[in-house]
Amino acid sequence: MMKPLSSSSNFLLYFFLFFLVFFRCIQSINAQNATTDPSEVRALNSIFQQWGIQAVDSWNISGEPCSGTALTQSSSVFEDPTNNPAIRCDCSFENNTLCHITSLYASFSHVSAIF
Structure with a gap:
């Protein structure tokens, strides 16, 4: 039979879960504030x-290419x-803080490419 967790164990478990969620939120915010390498933006616009x-x-x-579904x-x-x-x-x-474009997909009647 398993012994129920003590209140201190519950506290540690909740603290650990909170820390994981907080860390993931910070990563998400940082990714949203990151900007695309300017040379890659120029290359993408040129293409x-x-x-x-x-x-x-x-x-x-x-106007930030590395955002949304990217x-x-x-x-x-x-x-x-x-x-x-x-x-x-x-x-x-x-x-x-810096994003690089790792894949490009385009499919049109006059253009079809994946890089």
Whole structure:
């Protein structure tokens, strides 16, 4: 038969859970405050201009490419037809303040590519 946890054990358990949730929230906030490498933004804009396409609102929030769905690491981002073109970013650089574009997907009648 298992012995019930003491009140001090309960406190430690709740404290640990609170700490984990707090840490994940801080990581999320840092990722949201991260900015995309300016040279990558220029390159992305140049590619889109040459292809005659524009970023979609679901990931290019407020002019910051690495935002919204671009922070999702799931491949389903590329499978959603409303998210075309799509990018995926990694914002773990320079203490979670710098994002790099790690994937680009575009599929149009005149353009089809995944990098």
